[in-house]
Amino acid sequence: MDKLDDVDLRILRILQKDSKKTTKEIAELLHLTASPVYERIKRLEKKGYIKRYVALINKSQIGCPITAICMVSLRYHDEGFIDKFDRQIKALPEVQECYHMAGKVDFFLKINLKSLEDYHEFVRLKLSKIENIGVLESYFVLKEIKATTEYHF
Known part of the structure; x- marks a missing residue:
């Protein structure tokens, strides 16, 4: 660079x-x-310093006030299973962010939905269909303290 x-x-x-x-x-x-x-x-x-331009949408204004954080641990960790998980998660439009983590959990997912019922349906009908998930822990955001897209350099 x-x-x-x-x-x-x-x-x-x-x-x-x-x-x-x-x-x-x-x-x-x-x-x-x-x-x-x-x-x-x-x-x-x-040169790739600017990847793209986007509009940041107010999630409450569009009716998606529920933010869920999912911590996912896989049963098997070889490259093929991880690649398959990556592809399956990318195909889920509800998943706004996904990070492959080092530490106790394998993946961190951020999901925004309209209601807890919608989240339940998402887990039941989509996330649970991903065969290699061993442990799934869900957390719900009570209050957004800070959210930024800015990098400080």
């Missing part, structure tokens, strides 16, 4: 906070002209 200079880092920080800022607005914040800022943003995108 190329070494990023201070201007690149400042651009990334600005876009993390508000990716709808125009090139002109970013240039004004940096006291630069729009053309070099545009070129820097394109380079950051091309």
